[in-house]
Amino acid sequence: MNDVTPQQGREALEDIEKIGQKICYAAGNWAAGPILITWGLIWIACYSISHFANHITNWAWLVGNAVGIPLTIWFGWIANRRGPVLSESEKQLSKRLGWFWSGIFIFGAIWLTVLHPWAGHQLSVFISTLIMFAYVVMGLWLEDRFWVRLGLLVTAEVLVGYFGSMIYPGYLGLYLAAVGGGTLLVAGGYLKIKCSR
Secondary structure (H helix, E strand, O other): OOOOOHHHHHHHHHHHHHHHHHHHHHOOHHHHHHHHHHHHHHHHHHHHHHHHOHHHHHHHHHHHHHHHHHHHHHHHHHHHHHOOOOOHHHHHHHHHHHHHHHHHHHHHHHHHHHHOOOOOOHHHHHHHHHHHHHHHHHHHHHOOHHHHHHHHHHHHHHHHHHHHHHHOOOOHHHHHHHHHHHHHHHHHHHHHHHHHO
16 A cells, blocks of 8 residues: 655645636536626615615616626626636537527516516516526536525525515515525625635
């Protein structure tokens, strides 16, 4: 049996760290941290506005989406430019993920058009759970339990808030700001810390 020298131990730990970074980049988690933080902040701001200034909720979400969508695309672009050199299969996966998210938004728009008019908070709950459904599917596709767990957790939080608002009306926006937005913010912070080590 060979003894491992301190130098060999350090090199092995460095190799493990490099593999961890590669996994963060390959799974898109390096860019996902800032993306989740961005959307967590948008949820906190827009759902808070829907509680405190309901008459401008649509404008708040229009601005929130106008900020969040380009930032999401930008973070993804930066991750592809600054990340490790991607293999051909990783490039194909990135393209498929882009098409997947495009499909989610297109079908979401179709369903919203067909299901119009919406009553009460149904629109917020539909959009929030649609995005969380996409997280779950993406997690299953990538075999990444983080995304499955996050999608299921936020979906459960949204549904608890929605059905709870039938008993305690008037607090869904504040609840989703704190709980849903807070969960996205914490999850993004976790990925940012995990992938920046």
